[in-house]
Amino acid sequence: MTLELGVVLDPALPPATMAALAQRAEEAGLDMVVTNPGDLDPWTTATWLLGSTKSIPIGVALAPVATPDPRDPEAGYPSVAGRARDSLDLLAGARLITDPSAWTLAPADPSPADLERAAAANLPVVVPASTEAEVDRLARLLIEHRGPRPTGPRRTSSVRAKRLPGIAYDEVPASLAETAVEPGDPAYRTVRSTYLRGGRPGLVLRPTTPPQVADALAFADRHRHLPLGIRSGGHGVSGRSTNNGGLVIDVGGMNTIEVLDTATRRVRIGPGATWKQVAAALDPYGWALGSGDYGGVGVGGLATAGGIGYLSRKHGLTIDHLVAVEMVLADGSIVRADREENPDLFWGVRGAGANLGVVTAFEFEVYEVAEVGSAQLTLVVPDIEEALLRFGEMAAEAPRDTTVFLVTGRPRPEGSVIQLYGLVDSPDPEVIVERLTPFASLGALVQQQVILAHYTDVMNQAHDIGPDGHHGHGEPHARSGLIPGLTSEFARDAAQLLRTGDVYFFQLRTMGGAIADVDPTATAFAHRNAAFQITAMGGGTEALDTAWSLVQPHLEGLYLSFETTRSPERVADAFPPATLTRLRELKQRFDPTNLFRDNFNIDLSEMNR
Structure with missing residues (x-):
């Protein structure tokens, strides 16, 4: 039985004395301060004490608010009182306790035996105190009973009651204790989910330095029985950066962006930065670094998977401009990987990084980009099969700057609505119009927006995550594939997939160009000859799989960032045999115990077959 000990303050004390005693109790390591308001307003008293302290819970005994008598102007209203309580508790960091049954009272000047008897109720024990000497005596009794207070934030009994079995919450490393988030913490709702996926992890660790990442991985290693998610921006379609009941290591706070060398345009970027932030930081220099198509995506996931975006046909994938990484391996070692140092690890990070470690910093050599043409076109087409085929021809034949x-999505009675999102890497309006005009002829143009903009303006269309975090719900269901060309047979089968009505989102990303200039063996992302990347999303796994089977025969590989199925077959689709063999060898060297298993796992058991 762990003794929790606090003080009860007499409401007759001067307000300054009450505040001073509450502060003294907090400094001395006591667990709670309770006051009986007496003639004072309870909300004002609670606010005064909460504002005078930083972390200690404050208890104010409040009688339940009965249904008000409308004839009594002094009567309280339950909804108003409840909202006031919840608001004050939120603003104070979940430190307000208003239920008097949440603590038990011991006599003044208690003996150790008195405390033992009171603690038998398994509730915090509070003792009357009116001087600093009395507070200090209680602190000494507490230390004698349980030793010095452990590091980390104070959590009330009600918060600790929401802890899940199987997690050693009190053994969280000291370097992470202050920022760790448990299910009962007020910050939990801001970190539990990702952009598309709802989750209820048992603990979220938020390191901000490589040594703290190492501490987090050591803690995860002691909890192998639980799922483990690694999160940077939390936007990933795959949804692997949250879970139910497991651990999440959130590196979102490692989001600095630093220019290392203007001559070579080398920049260092933390995994928690978003591509919107990266674009804004590079824009004053006239630079850019292609990413995906949405600025709210985090750097960490995309920059270890590939990076198929609006600038890829002109400049290559995001990983093609990566020159070095700093990362923490499964054993806690902090290493650098580039073409000279740990070159094999550097090869694997560019396409399969989630299996090998946690990248804590990326170094890129970015490129100059002037103003660009950004376009959004909405068209209605009577025949989606014909429109897909024509789009494939136009997109593949377009110059690299386009x-x-x-x-x-699902066809409508009046035809299929298609949206085209395009970028022309040119500041010349005439070139932009020339490049985009063929695409506008795909159907009846019902809406268009074409602007001359900086690349940061394109990325800035993403919403900021905000202090409330992501609020995804449920489980996303997405399939991903790569095709070497958009043939008439593929257009026919893709149109049939859409007519099933089981796919509400279908995207074709144009590849080719500079992506194909790189040797397929140069990075773990090996599908350099793909012409298009395809994503389909549906409401359920079974129906989506049935629809997806219509286009499956046309696929030659997949892009992991948009895939939610983690079966071994999908991993084999993502990496050609020679690439997968080499990745298994790296996995054996850098993560032999398979700590990084809850992603698209490279299964070491296949090495022995």
Whole structure:
């Protein structure tokens, strides 16, 4: 039985004395301060004490608010009182306790035996105190009973009651204790979910330095029985950066962006930065670094998977401009990987990084980009099969400076609505119009926006995550694939997939160009000859798989960032045999115990077959 000990303050004390005693109790390591308001207003008293302290819970005994008598102007209203309580508790960091049954009272000047008897109720024990000497005596009794207070934030009994079995919460490393988030903490709602996926992890660790990442991995290693998610921006379609009941290591706070060398345009970027932030930081220099198509995506996930975006046909994938990484391996070692130091690890990070460690910093050599043409076109087409085929021809034949993505969904009676999102890497309006005009002829143009903009303006269309975090719900269901060309057979089968009605989001990302200039063996992302990347999303796994089977015969590989199925077959689709063999060898060297298993796991058991 762990003794929790606090003080009860007499409401007759001067307000300054009450505040001073509450502060003294907090400094001395006591667990709670309780006051009986007496003639004072309870909310004002609670606010005064909460504002005078930083972390200690404050208890104020309040009688339940009965249904008000409308004839009594002094009567309280339950909804108003409840909202006031919840608001004050939120603002104070979940430190307000208003239920008097949440603590038990011991006599003044208690003996150790008195405390033992009171603690038998398994509740915090509070003792009357009116001087600092009395507070200090209680602190000494507490230390004699349980030793010095452990590091980390104070958590009330009600918060600790929401802890899940199987997690050693009181053994969280000291370096992470202050920022760790448990299910009962007020910050939990801001970290539990990702952009698309709802989650209820048992503990979220938030390191901000490589040594803290190492501490987090050591803690995760002692909890192998639990799922483990690694999160940077929390946007990933795959949803692997949250879970139910497990651990999440959130590196979102490692989000610095630093220019290392203006001559070579080398920049260092933390995994928690978003591509919107990266674009804004590079824009004053006239630089850019292509990412995906949405600025709210975190750097960490995309920059270890590939990076198929609006600038890829002109400049290559995001990973093609990566020159070095700093990362923490499964054993806690902090290493650098580039073409000279740990070159094999550097090869694997560029396409399969989630299996090998946690990247804590990326170094890129970015490129100059002037103003660009950014376009959004909405068209209605009577025949989606014909429109897909024509789009494929136009997109593949377009110059490298032009990249257009197509998005569509379930057909409507009046035809299929397609949205085209394009970028022309040119500041010349005439060139922009020339490049985009063919795409506008795909159907009846019902809406268009074409602007001359900086790349940061394109990325800035993403919403900020905000202090409330992501609020995804449920489980996303997405399938991903790569095709070497958009043939008439593929257009036919993709149109049939859409007509099933089981796919509400279907995207074609145009590849080719500079992506194919890189040797397929140069990085773990090996599908350099793909012409298009395809994503389909549906409401359920079974129906989506049935629809997806229509286009499956046309696929040659997949892009992991948009895939939610983690079966071994999907991993084999993502990496050609020679690439997968080499990745298994790296996995054996850098993560032999398979700590990084809850992603698209490279299974070491296959090495012995």
